[in-house]
Amino acid sequence: MPDTLPMPISTLSLAQRNSIMNLVRRAARAEILPRFRRLDASDIAQKTSRQDLVTEADRAAEAMIARGLLRLFPNALIVGEENVAEHPEVLDKVADAELAITIDPVDGTWNYAHGLATFGVILSVLRFGVPVYGLLYDPLLDDFIAGGSDGPAEMILPTKRHARPLTTSRGGPLEELQGYLPLYMLPEDKQAEMAALMPRFERLLSLRCSCHEFRMLAQGHADFVLATGLTPWDHAAGALLAERAGGHTAMLDGSDYNAANRDGYLLSACDKATWTRLRDAFSFLLDSPAETALQDDQETTPA
Template identity: 35%
Template sequence: MTASGLARGRVVLESLPDGKAVEAAIRLIAAEEIMPRFRALEAHEVDKKHEGEIVTAADIESERRLEEELTGLVPDSVVVGEEGFAANAAIMDRLGGTAPVWVIDPLDGTRNFAEGKELFCVIVAFVQDGVVDAGWIYDPIKDDMMHSVRGRGVRDKRGAILLGPPPPTTTVMRGSVGKRRRTALAERDDNLVPRNMVRYRCVGREYMDLARGRLDFAEYGSLKPWDHAAGVLFHAEAGGYSAFTKDGAPYQPGPVRRGRFLIAPDRDCWHKLKDVMPV
Protein backbone atom coordinates (compact mmCIF):
# COMPACT_ATOMS: atom_id res chain seq x y z
CA MET A 1 0.00 0.00 0.00
CA THR A 2 1.21 3.54 -0.73
CA ALA A 3 2.22 6.03 1.92
CA SER A 4 -0.94 8.07 1.42
CA GLY A 5 -3.01 4.95 2.01
CA LEU A 6 -1.25 4.44 5.33
CA ALA A 7 -1.48 8.07 6.46
CA ARG A 8 -3.14 8.32 9.86
CA GLY A 9 -3.85 4.61 9.63
CA ARG A 10 -6.46 5.35 6.99
CA VAL A 11 -7.02 3.19 3.93
CA VAL A 12 -8.14 5.73 1.34
CA LEU A 13 -6.96 4.83 -2.14
CA GLU A 14 -8.98 1.64 -2.28
CA SER A 15 -12.16 3.49 -1.24
CA LEU A 16 -12.04 6.41 -3.65
CA PRO A 17 -14.76 6.87 -6.29
CA ASP A 18 -14.11 6.23 -9.97
CA GLY A 19 -12.49 9.52 -11.02
CA LYS A 20 -13.50 9.18 -14.67
CA ALA A 21 -17.12 8.57 -13.69
CA VAL A 22 -17.07 11.68 -11.50
CA GLU A 23 -15.61 13.77 -14.33
CA ALA A 24 -18.20 12.43 -16.77
CA ALA A 25 -21.04 13.32 -14.40
CA ILE A 26 -19.73 16.84 -13.83
CA ARG A 27 -19.28 17.46 -17.57
CA LEU A 28 -22.72 16.07 -18.44
CA ILE A 29 -24.56 18.08 -15.81
CA ALA A 30 -22.70 21.27 -16.71
CA ALA A 31 -23.65 20.71 -20.36
CA GLU A 32 -27.31 20.06 -19.55
CA GLU A 33 -28.07 22.32 -16.59
CA ILE A 34 -25.55 25.18 -16.64
CA MET A 35 -24.49 26.04 -20.18
CA PRO A 36 -28.01 26.18 -21.72
CA ARG A 37 -28.88 28.86 -19.15
CA PHE A 38 -25.72 30.93 -19.66
CA ARG A 39 -26.74 34.35 -20.99
CA ALA A 40 -30.28 32.97 -21.25
CA LEU A 41 -31.62 33.18 -17.68
CA GLU A 42 -35.26 34.16 -17.32
CA ALA A 43 -36.23 36.58 -14.55
CA HIS A 44 -37.94 33.83 -12.56
CA GLU A 45 -34.72 31.75 -12.64
CA VAL A 46 -32.79 34.20 -10.43
CA ASP A 47 -33.47 34.71 -6.74
CA LYS A 48 -31.76 36.35 -3.76
CA LYS A 49 -30.20 34.54 -0.82
CA HIS A 50 -28.70 35.84 2.41
CA GLU A 51 -25.93 38.44 2.57
CA GLY A 52 -26.76 39.77 -0.88
CA GLU A 53 -25.88 36.53 -2.69
CA ILE A 54 -27.99 35.25 -5.54
CA VAL A 55 -29.01 31.77 -6.67
CA THR A 56 -30.14 30.68 -10.12
CA ALA A 57 -31.98 27.72 -11.56
CA ALA A 58 -28.60 26.53 -12.85
CA ASP A 59 -27.25 26.32 -9.26
CA ILE A 60 -30.29 24.45 -8.00
CA GLU A 61 -30.61 21.97 -10.85
CA SER A 62 -26.87 21.35 -11.06
CA GLU A 63 -26.71 20.49 -7.35
CA ARG A 64 -29.79 18.27 -7.55
CA ARG A 65 -28.33 16.30 -10.45
CA LEU A 66 -24.84 16.09 -8.95
CA GLU A 67 -26.24 14.76 -5.69
CA GLU A 68 -28.12 12.02 -7.54
CA GLU A 69 -25.17 11.03 -9.72
CA LEU A 70 -22.37 11.21 -7.16
CA THR A 71 -24.11 9.43 -4.29
CA GLY A 72 -24.87 6.66 -6.78
CA LEU A 73 -21.12 6.16 -7.28
CA VAL A 74 -20.34 5.60 -3.59
CA PRO A 75 -22.82 3.58 -1.49
CA ASP A 76 -23.98 5.28 1.72
CA SER A 77 -22.28 8.57 0.80
CA VAL A 78 -23.95 11.88 1.62
CA VAL A 79 -23.78 15.44 0.32
CA VAL A 80 -23.01 18.86 1.74
CA GLY A 81 -23.91 21.28 -1.02
CA GLU A 82 -24.10 25.06 -1.06
CA GLU A 83 -27.78 25.16 -1.95
CA GLY A 84 -28.67 22.30 0.36
CA PHE A 85 -27.01 24.16 3.21
CA ALA A 86 -28.95 27.31 2.36
CA ALA A 87 -32.15 25.29 2.82
CA ASN A 88 -31.01 23.29 5.85
CA ALA A 89 -27.90 24.36 7.76
CA ALA A 90 -27.94 21.10 9.77
CA ILE A 91 -26.46 19.18 6.84
CA MET A 92 -23.07 20.67 7.74
CA ASP A 93 -22.99 18.11 10.57
CA ARG A 94 -22.43 15.42 7.95
CA LEU A 95 -18.80 16.49 7.72
CA GLY A 96 -18.35 15.27 11.29
CA GLY A 97 -19.99 11.92 10.66
CA THR A 98 -18.70 8.54 9.48
CA ALA A 99 -20.23 8.46 6.00
CA PRO A 100 -18.20 9.61 2.96
CA VAL A 101 -19.19 13.16 2.03
CA TRP A 102 -19.42 14.86 -1.35
CA VAL A 103 -18.91 18.61 -0.88
CA ILE A 104 -20.45 20.44 -3.82
CA ASP A 105 -20.49 23.95 -5.20
CA PRO A 106 -22.79 23.39 -8.18
CA LEU A 107 -21.98 26.75 -9.76
CA ASP A 108 -19.15 28.74 -8.26
CA GLY A 109 -19.17 32.33 -9.50
CA THR A 110 -22.94 32.59 -9.69
CA ARG A 111 -22.97 36.37 -9.99
CA ASN A 112 -20.48 36.25 -12.86
CA PHE A 113 -22.67 33.62 -14.51
CA ALA A 114 -25.83 35.70 -14.06
CA GLU A 115 -24.05 38.76 -15.49
CA GLY A 116 -22.93 36.82 -18.56
CA LYS A 117 -19.24 36.78 -17.60
CA GLU A 118 -17.18 33.73 -18.58
CA LEU A 119 -15.79 33.16 -15.11
CA PHE A 120 -17.54 30.32 -13.27
CA CYS A 121 -17.01 26.64 -12.53
CA VAL A 122 -18.21 23.53 -10.71
CA ILE A 123 -16.38 22.34 -7.57
CA VAL A 124 -16.59 18.88 -6.04
CA ALA A 125 -14.60 17.44 -3.12
CA PHE A 126 -14.71 13.93 -1.67
CA VAL A 127 -14.20 13.81 2.10
CA GLN A 128 -13.61 10.79 4.33
CA ASP A 129 -12.95 10.90 8.08
CA GLY A 130 -12.81 14.70 7.91
CA VAL A 131 -10.03 14.66 5.30
CA VAL A 132 -10.30 15.78 1.66
CA ASP A 133 -9.13 12.75 -0.31
CA ALA A 134 -10.04 13.93 -3.83
CA GLY A 135 -11.29 16.99 -5.65
CA TRP A 136 -12.47 18.22 -9.03
CA ILE A 137 -12.88 21.72 -10.45
CA TYR A 138 -14.40 22.15 -13.90
CA ASP A 139 -14.58 25.26 -16.09
CA PRO A 140 -17.24 24.45 -18.70
CA ILE A 141 -16.40 27.48 -20.85
CA LYS A 142 -12.89 26.19 -21.51
CA ASP A 143 -13.70 22.50 -20.95
CA ASP A 144 -10.93 22.64 -18.36
CA MET A 145 -11.05 19.87 -15.75
CA MET A 146 -8.58 19.75 -12.86
CA HIS A 147 -8.47 16.71 -10.58
CA SER A 148 -6.47 15.73 -7.52
CA VAL A 149 -6.10 12.73 -5.23
CA ARG A 150 -4.36 13.21 -1.90
CA GLY A 151 -0.79 11.99 -2.19
CA ARG A 152 -1.01 11.53 -5.96
CA GLY A 153 -0.69 15.12 -7.15
CA VAL A 154 -2.97 17.34 -9.19
CA ARG A 155 -3.56 17.01 -12.92
CA ASP A 156 -5.37 18.53 -15.86
CA LYS A 157 -5.70 17.35 -19.45
CA ARG A 158 -2.08 18.32 -20.10
CA GLY A 159 -0.74 16.21 -17.24
CA ALA A 160 0.71 16.75 -13.78
CA ILE A 161 0.86 20.26 -12.31
CA LEU A 162 3.69 21.46 -10.11
CA LEU A 163 4.47 24.99 -8.96
CA GLY A 164 7.73 26.41 -10.21
CA PRO A 165 10.10 28.68 -8.26
CA PRO A 166 8.27 31.60 -6.59
CA PRO A 167 8.79 35.20 -7.71
CA PRO A 168 11.94 36.79 -6.25
CA THR A 169 10.12 39.37 -4.14
CA THR A 170 6.68 39.88 -2.64
CA THR A 171 6.33 43.15 -4.54
CA VAL A 172 6.01 41.44 -7.92
CA MET A 173 3.69 38.68 -6.73
CA ARG A 174 0.18 38.55 -8.19
CA GLY A 175 -2.58 37.52 -5.83
CA SER A 176 -6.26 37.41 -4.98
CA VAL A 177 -7.30 39.83 -2.23
CA GLY A 178 -10.69 41.31 -1.34
CA LYS A 179 -11.53 44.82 -2.48
CA ARG A 180 -11.38 46.52 0.93
CA ARG A 181 -8.08 44.84 1.77
CA ARG A 182 -6.65 45.86 -1.59
CA THR A 183 -7.53 49.48 -0.88
CA ALA A 184 -6.01 49.37 2.60
CA LEU A 185 -2.83 47.65 1.42
CA ALA A 186 -2.40 50.07 -1.47
CA GLU A 187 -2.25 52.91 1.06
CA ARG A 188 0.62 51.33 2.99
CA ASP A 189 4.00 53.01 2.56
CA ASP A 190 5.87 49.74 2.11
CA ASN A 191 7.54 48.82 -1.17
CA LEU A 192 7.33 45.12 -0.28
CA VAL A 193 3.51 45.05 -0.41
CA PRO A 194 2.29 43.25 -3.56
CA ARG A 195 0.86 45.70 -6.08
CA ASN A 196 -0.87 43.31 -8.48
CA MET A 197 -3.98 42.22 -6.62
CA VAL A 198 -7.25 41.01 -8.13
CA ARG A 199 -10.43 39.13 -7.24
CA TYR A 200 -12.18 36.83 -9.72
CA ARG A 201 -15.44 36.42 -7.77
CA CYS A 202 -14.96 32.74 -8.54
CA VAL A 203 -12.90 30.93 -5.91
CA GLY A 204 -12.64 27.73 -7.93
CA ARG A 205 -11.04 29.49 -10.86
CA GLU A 206 -8.65 31.22 -8.46
CA TYR A 207 -7.57 27.86 -7.07
CA MET A 208 -6.94 26.56 -10.58
CA ASP A 209 -4.68 29.53 -11.24
CA LEU A 210 -3.00 29.20 -7.83
CA ALA A 211 -2.12 25.57 -8.60
CA ARG A 212 -0.73 26.59 -12.01
CA GLY A 213 1.24 29.54 -10.63
CA ARG A 214 -0.78 32.12 -12.54
CA LEU A 215 -1.71 33.55 -9.15
CA ASP A 216 1.10 33.54 -6.59
CA PHE A 217 -0.98 33.97 -3.46
CA ALA A 218 -4.48 34.47 -2.12
CA GLU A 219 -6.07 35.71 1.07
CA TYR A 220 -9.54 34.69 2.25
CA GLY A 221 -11.48 35.64 5.36
CA SER A 222 -14.55 33.39 5.38
CA LEU A 223 -14.03 29.79 4.31
CA LYS A 224 -16.99 27.68 3.25
CA PRO A 225 -16.23 24.03 2.52
CA TRP A 226 -17.80 23.98 -0.94
CA ASP A 227 -15.54 26.88 -1.97
CA HIS A 228 -12.25 25.71 -0.48
CA ALA A 229 -12.08 21.95 0.20
CA ALA A 230 -11.00 20.90 -3.29
CA GLY A 231 -8.87 23.96 -4.01
CA VAL A 232 -6.73 23.73 -0.88
CA LEU A 233 -5.98 20.11 -1.80
CA PHE A 234 -5.03 21.14 -5.35
CA HIS A 235 -2.64 23.81 -4.16
CA ALA A 236 -0.97 21.53 -1.60
CA GLU A 237 -0.54 18.74 -4.14
CA ALA A 238 1.06 21.24 -6.55
CA GLY A 239 3.62 22.05 -3.84
CA GLY A 240 2.11 25.13 -2.22
CA TYR A 241 1.58 26.07 1.41
CA SER A 242 -1.44 27.53 3.21
CA ALA A 243 -2.57 28.15 6.79
CA PHE A 244 -4.61 30.46 8.99
CA THR A 245 -2.41 33.34 10.10
CA LYS A 246 -3.81 33.48 13.63
CA ASP A 247 -2.70 30.00 14.71
CA GLY A 248 -0.90 28.45 11.72
CA ALA A 249 -3.58 25.77 11.43
CA PRO A 250 -4.23 24.12 8.07
CA TYR A 251 -7.66 24.23 6.49
CA GLN A 252 -10.01 21.38 7.35
CA PRO A 253 -13.49 20.96 5.86
CA GLY A 254 -16.21 21.82 8.34
CA PRO A 255 -18.45 24.69 9.42
CA VAL A 256 -17.68 28.10 7.98
CA ARG A 257 -14.49 29.41 9.58
CA ARG A 258 -13.74 33.10 9.70
CA GLY A 259 -10.22 34.42 9.99
CA ARG A 260 -7.36 35.29 7.67
CA PHE A 261 -6.33 32.30 5.56
CA LEU A 262 -3.22 32.84 3.49
CA ILE A 263 -2.11 30.77 0.50
CA ALA A 264 1.43 31.05 -0.87
CA PRO A 265 3.90 29.23 -3.15
CA ASP A 266 5.84 27.86 -0.16
CA ARG A 267 6.25 28.29 3.59
CA ASP A 268 8.94 30.98 3.26
CA CYS A 269 6.77 33.11 0.95
CA TRP A 270 3.82 32.58 3.31
CA HIS A 271 5.75 34.14 6.20
CA LYS A 272 6.98 37.02 4.05
CA LEU A 273 3.46 37.79 2.82
CA LYS A 274 2.05 37.54 6.33
CA ASP A 275 4.57 40.14 7.50
CA VAL A 276 4.10 42.65 4.66
CA MET A 277 0.29 42.29 4.60
CA PRO A 278 -0.70 42.76 8.27
CA VAL A 279 -4.35 42.89 9.21
Protein backbone atom coordinates in the same frame (compact mmCIF):
# COMPACT_ATOMS: atom_id res chain seq x y z
CA MET B 1 -22.04 -0.83 -12.15
CA PRO B 2 -21.20 1.94 -9.65
CA ASP B 3 -18.15 1.29 -7.53
CA THR B 4 -19.61 1.28 -4.00
CA LEU B 5 -16.75 -0.46 -2.20
CA PRO B 6 -15.40 1.33 0.89
CA MET B 7 -13.10 4.20 0.02
CA PRO B 8 -9.42 3.82 0.92
CA ILE B 9 -8.16 6.00 3.75
CA SER B 10 -6.68 8.75 1.59
CA THR B 11 -7.73 8.25 -2.01
CA LEU B 12 -10.34 7.34 -4.60
CA SER B 13 -9.95 4.66 -7.21
CA LEU B 14 -9.39 5.68 -10.83
CA ALA B 15 -12.86 4.35 -11.68
CA GLN B 16 -14.43 6.52 -8.98
CA ARG B 17 -12.55 9.62 -10.16
CA ASN B 18 -13.60 9.04 -13.75
CA SER B 19 -17.20 8.51 -12.69
CA ILE B 20 -17.20 11.78 -10.75
CA MET B 21 -15.73 13.74 -13.67
CA ASN B 22 -18.21 12.23 -16.13
CA LEU B 23 -21.06 13.12 -13.79
CA VAL B 24 -19.90 16.74 -13.47
CA ARG B 25 -19.50 17.08 -17.24
CA ARG B 26 -22.99 15.70 -17.86
CA ALA B 27 -24.51 18.10 -15.35
CA ALA B 28 -22.72 21.05 -16.93
CA ARG B 29 -23.93 20.10 -20.40
CA ALA B 30 -27.49 19.43 -19.26
CA GLU B 31 -28.10 22.20 -16.74
CA ILE B 32 -25.39 24.89 -16.76
CA LEU B 33 -24.29 25.61 -20.33
CA PRO B 34 -27.80 25.69 -21.88
CA ARG B 35 -28.80 28.43 -19.42
CA PHE B 36 -25.65 30.56 -19.75
CA ARG B 37 -26.60 34.03 -21.04
CA ARG B 38 -30.19 32.83 -21.39
CA LEU B 39 -31.44 33.43 -17.85
CA ASP B 40 -34.59 35.47 -17.29
CA ALA B 41 -34.87 37.73 -14.26
CA SER B 42 -37.18 35.15 -12.70
CA ASP B 43 -34.38 32.56 -12.94
CA ILE B 44 -32.11 34.59 -10.61
CA ALA B 45 -32.70 35.14 -6.89
CA GLN B 46 -30.86 36.69 -3.95
CA LYS B 47 -29.87 34.58 -0.96
CA THR B 48 -28.24 36.75 1.70
CA SER B 49 -27.57 39.91 -0.34
CA ARG B 50 -27.39 41.41 -3.85
CA GLN B 51 -23.89 39.93 -4.10
CA ASP B 52 -25.03 36.41 -3.12
CA LEU B 53 -27.12 35.00 -5.95
CA VAL B 54 -28.60 31.66 -6.91
CA THR B 55 -29.93 30.65 -10.32
CA GLU B 56 -31.97 27.83 -11.73
CA ALA B 57 -28.71 26.42 -13.10
CA ASP B 58 -27.23 26.20 -9.58
CA ARG B 59 -30.22 24.31 -8.24
CA ALA B 60 -30.66 21.96 -11.19
CA ALA B 61 -26.96 21.12 -11.54
CA GLU B 62 -26.55 20.45 -7.83
CA ALA B 63 -29.59 18.18 -7.77
CA MET B 64 -28.28 16.16 -10.73
CA ILE B 65 -24.76 15.85 -9.29
CA ALA B 66 -26.07 14.93 -5.83
CA ARG B 67 -28.27 12.16 -7.26
CA GLY B 68 -25.35 10.73 -9.20
CA LEU B 69 -23.00 10.87 -6.22
CA LEU B 70 -25.43 9.00 -4.01
CA ARG B 71 -25.60 6.22 -6.60
CA LEU B 72 -21.80 6.03 -6.55
CA PHE B 73 -21.40 6.51 -2.79
CA PRO B 74 -24.66 5.59 -1.03
CA ASN B 75 -23.27 6.28 2.45
CA ALA B 76 -21.70 9.65 1.70
CA LEU B 77 -22.70 12.91 3.33
CA ILE B 78 -23.53 15.22 0.41
CA VAL B 79 -22.78 18.87 1.17
CA GLY B 80 -24.21 20.98 -1.63
CA GLU B 81 -24.14 24.77 -1.41
CA GLU B 82 -27.81 25.20 -2.32
CA ASN B 83 -29.02 22.41 -0.06
CA VAL B 84 -27.06 23.85 2.85
CA ALA B 85 -28.71 27.23 2.24
CA GLU B 86 -31.98 25.54 3.21
CA HIS B 87 -30.55 23.01 5.68
CA PRO B 88 -27.55 24.64 7.41
CA GLU B 89 -27.39 21.85 9.99
CA VAL B 90 -25.68 19.68 7.35
CA LEU B 91 -22.45 21.63 7.96
CA ASP B 92 -22.37 20.41 11.55
CA LYS B 93 -21.80 16.86 10.27
CA VAL B 94 -18.71 17.51 8.14
CA ALA B 95 -16.06 17.07 10.84
CA ASP B 96 -17.40 13.64 11.87
CA ALA B 97 -18.21 12.27 8.42
CA GLU B 98 -15.97 9.43 7.25
CA LEU B 99 -16.94 10.33 3.69
CA ALA B 100 -18.36 13.70 2.70
CA ILE B 101 -18.58 15.19 -0.78
CA THR B 102 -19.01 18.92 -1.32
CA ILE B 103 -20.60 20.48 -4.40
CA ASP B 104 -20.47 24.04 -5.64
CA PRO B 105 -22.57 23.56 -8.78
CA VAL B 106 -21.87 27.01 -10.24
CA ASP B 107 -19.01 28.73 -8.47
CA GLY B 108 -18.94 32.37 -9.50
CA THR B 109 -22.72 32.60 -9.69
CA TRP B 110 -22.63 36.42 -9.81
CA ASN B 111 -20.42 36.23 -12.90
CA TYR B 112 -22.56 33.51 -14.46
CA ALA B 113 -25.78 35.40 -13.82
CA HIS B 114 -24.32 38.53 -15.45
CA GLY B 115 -23.01 36.77 -18.54
CA LEU B 116 -19.32 36.65 -17.55
CA ALA B 117 -17.46 33.50 -18.53
CA THR B 118 -15.51 33.18 -15.26
CA PHE B 119 -17.40 30.41 -13.49
CA GLY B 120 -16.88 26.74 -12.78
CA VAL B 121 -17.86 23.65 -10.83
CA ILE B 122 -16.06 22.69 -7.63
CA LEU B 123 -16.23 19.30 -5.97
CA SER B 124 -14.22 17.87 -3.09
CA VAL B 125 -14.13 14.57 -1.23
CA LEU B 126 -13.47 14.82 2.50
CA ARG B 127 -12.49 12.36 5.18
CA PHE B 128 -13.39 13.76 8.62
CA GLY B 129 -13.14 17.24 7.09
CA VAL B 130 -9.72 16.66 5.51
CA PRO B 131 -9.74 17.01 1.69
CA VAL B 132 -8.56 13.83 -0.06
CA TYR B 133 -9.71 14.67 -3.59
CA GLY B 134 -10.47 17.93 -5.35
CA LEU B 135 -11.87 18.95 -8.72
CA LEU B 136 -12.06 22.37 -10.39
CA TYR B 137 -13.97 22.22 -13.68
CA ASP B 138 -14.31 24.85 -16.38
CA PRO B 139 -17.49 23.95 -18.32
CA LEU B 140 -16.75 26.31 -21.21
CA LEU B 141 -13.26 24.98 -21.88
CA ASP B 142 -14.25 21.46 -20.80
CA ASP B 143 -11.14 20.83 -18.72
CA PHE B 144 -10.46 19.84 -15.13
CA ILE B 145 -7.80 20.55 -12.59
CA ALA B 146 -8.06 17.58 -10.28
CA GLY B 147 -6.08 15.39 -7.96
CA GLY B 148 -6.01 13.49 -4.72
CA SER B 149 -3.85 13.40 -1.62
CA ASP B 150 -1.94 10.47 -3.15
CA GLY B 151 -0.64 12.24 -6.27
CA PRO B 152 -0.12 15.48 -8.19
CA ALA B 153 -2.62 18.11 -9.23
CA GLU B 154 -3.22 17.62 -12.95
CA MET B 155 -4.78 19.47 -15.84
CA ILE B 156 -7.08 16.89 -17.42
CA LEU B 157 -8.47 17.24 -20.94
CA PRO B 158 -11.19 14.57 -21.18
CA THR B 159 -11.68 14.86 -24.94
CA LYS B 160 -7.97 14.18 -25.54
CA ARG B 161 -7.51 11.71 -22.67
CA HIS B 162 -4.54 13.79 -21.61
CA ALA B 163 -3.36 14.68 -18.10
CA ARG B 164 -0.50 17.05 -17.31
CA PRO B 165 0.97 17.55 -13.81
CA LEU B 166 0.88 21.14 -12.58
CA THR B 167 3.45 23.16 -10.67
CA THR B 168 2.98 26.35 -8.70
CA SER B 169 5.05 29.49 -9.29
CA ARG B 170 8.44 30.21 -7.71
CA GLY B 171 7.11 33.00 -5.51
CA GLY B 172 9.31 35.81 -4.28
CA PRO B 173 9.11 39.06 -2.29
CA LEU B 174 5.78 40.83 -1.90
CA GLU B 175 6.67 43.31 -4.64
CA GLU B 176 6.78 40.46 -7.19
CA LEU B 177 3.65 38.60 -6.11
CA GLN B 178 0.29 38.40 -7.85
CA GLY B 179 -2.64 37.02 -5.95
CA TYR B 180 -6.31 37.06 -5.08
CA LEU B 181 -8.01 38.43 -1.99
CA PRO B 182 -11.60 39.57 -1.36
CA LEU B 183 -11.22 43.09 0.05
CA TYR B 184 -14.98 43.58 0.21
CA MET B 185 -15.39 40.45 2.37
CA LEU B 186 -12.92 41.54 5.06
CA PRO B 187 -14.21 43.06 8.31
CA GLU B 188 -14.85 46.77 7.85
CA ASP B 189 -12.23 47.68 10.45
CA LYS B 190 -9.57 45.79 8.42
CA GLN B 191 -10.37 47.01 4.93
CA ALA B 192 -8.49 50.32 5.09
CA GLU B 193 -5.32 48.66 6.40
CA MET B 194 -5.50 46.01 3.68
CA ALA B 195 -6.12 48.64 1.00
CA ALA B 196 -3.02 50.51 2.18
CA LEU B 197 -0.98 47.30 1.89
CA MET B 198 -2.15 46.43 -1.62
CA PRO B 199 0.26 48.74 -3.55
CA ARG B 200 3.19 46.72 -2.17
CA PHE B 201 2.19 43.80 -4.39
CA GLU B 202 2.68 43.51 -8.12
CA ARG B 203 -1.02 42.85 -8.64
CA LEU B 204 -3.99 41.94 -6.46
CA LEU B 205 -7.35 40.95 -7.88
CA SER B 206 -10.61 39.21 -7.11
CA LEU B 207 -12.26 37.08 -9.80
CA ARG B 208 -15.39 36.52 -7.70
CA CYS B 209 -14.79 32.84 -8.42
CA SER B 210 -12.79 30.54 -6.12
CA CYS B 211 -12.69 27.89 -8.85
CA HIS B 212 -10.67 30.04 -11.24
CA GLU B 213 -8.58 31.69 -8.54
CA PHE B 214 -7.34 28.31 -7.32
CA ARG B 215 -6.93 27.10 -10.90
CA MET B 216 -4.61 30.03 -11.57
CA LEU B 217 -2.62 29.28 -8.41
CA ALA B 218 -2.24 25.58 -9.24
CA GLN B 219 -1.08 26.41 -12.79
CA GLY B 220 1.60 28.81 -11.57
CA HIS B 221 -0.13 31.90 -13.00
CA ALA B 222 -0.78 33.43 -9.56
CA ASP B 223 1.20 33.23 -6.34
CA PHE B 224 -1.46 33.05 -3.64
CA VAL B 225 -5.13 33.02 -2.68
CA LEU B 226 -6.35 34.51 0.60
CA ALA B 227 -9.88 33.46 1.51
CA THR B 228 -12.33 34.28 4.25
CA GLY B 229 -16.01 33.51 4.75
CA LEU B 230 -14.96 29.88 4.62
CA THR B 231 -17.28 27.27 3.15
CA PRO B 232 -16.24 23.71 2.27
CA TRP B 233 -17.68 23.84 -1.25
CA ASP B 234 -15.64 26.97 -2.08
CA HIS B 235 -12.27 26.17 -0.55
CA ALA B 236 -11.61 22.49 0.22
CA ALA B 237 -10.77 21.42 -3.34
CA GLY B 238 -8.53 24.41 -4.02
CA ALA B 239 -6.70 24.06 -0.72
CA LEU B 240 -5.79 20.47 -1.56
CA LEU B 241 -4.90 21.09 -5.20
CA ALA B 242 -2.63 24.03 -4.34
CA GLU B 243 -0.64 21.70 -2.10
CA ARG B 244 -0.57 18.86 -4.64
CA ALA B 245 0.86 21.31 -7.19
CA GLY B 246 3.74 22.10 -4.82
CA GLY B 247 2.26 24.93 -2.75
CA HIS B 248 1.53 25.38 0.93
CA THR B 249 -1.91 25.80 2.49
CA ALA B 250 -2.81 26.58 6.09
CA MET B 251 -5.01 28.84 8.12
CA LEU B 252 -3.47 32.28 8.58
CA ASP B 253 -2.85 31.51 12.26
CA GLY B 254 -0.70 28.54 11.19
CA SER B 255 -3.18 25.79 12.05
CA ASP B 256 -4.07 23.02 9.61
CA TYR B 257 -7.02 23.59 7.31
CA ASN B 258 -10.12 21.46 7.82
CA ALA B 259 -13.24 21.86 5.73
CA ALA B 260 -15.28 22.06 8.93
CA ASN B 261 -13.64 25.47 9.57
CA ARG B 262 -16.07 28.34 9.11
CA ASP B 263 -14.11 31.15 10.74
CA GLY B 264 -10.72 32.69 10.11
CA TYR B 265 -8.60 33.09 6.99
CA LEU B 266 -7.29 30.44 4.64
CA LEU B 267 -4.01 31.21 2.90
CA SER B 268 -2.76 29.11 -0.01
CA ALA B 269 0.57 30.08 -1.54
CA CYS B 270 2.98 28.77 -4.14
CA ASP B 271 5.52 27.57 -1.53
CA LYS B 272 6.17 27.63 2.21
CA ALA B 273 8.62 30.57 2.12
CA THR B 274 6.16 32.75 0.21
CA TRP B 275 3.35 31.63 2.52
CA THR B 276 5.39 32.77 5.51
CA ARG B 277 6.08 36.21 4.00
CA LEU B 278 2.38 36.61 3.24
CA ARG B 279 1.41 35.44 6.71
CA ASP B 280 3.63 38.13 8.21
CA ALA B 281 2.15 40.80 5.93
CA PHE B 282 -1.44 39.79 6.67
CA SER B 283 -0.98 39.11 10.39
CA PHE B 284 -2.92 42.28 11.28
CA LEU B 285 -6.07 40.44 10.21
CA LEU B 286 -5.71 38.22 13.28
CA ASP B 287 -5.81 41.15 15.70
CA SER B 288 -9.33 41.46 17.04
CA PRO B 289 -10.51 44.84 18.38
CA ALA B 290 -10.78 43.32 21.86
CA GLU B 291 -7.20 42.00 21.76
CA THR B 292 -5.88 45.33 20.44
CA ALA B 293 -7.66 47.26 23.20
CA LEU B 294 -6.27 44.90 25.83
CA GLN B 295 -2.73 45.29 24.48
CA ASP B 296 -3.06 49.09 24.42
CA ASP B 297 -4.38 49.07 28.00
CA GLN B 298 -1.49 46.90 29.19
CA GLU B 299 1.04 49.18 27.51
CA THR B 300 -0.36 52.32 29.19
CA THR B 301 -0.93 50.83 32.67
CA PRO B 302 1.92 51.72 35.12
CA ALA B 303 3.89 48.70 36.34
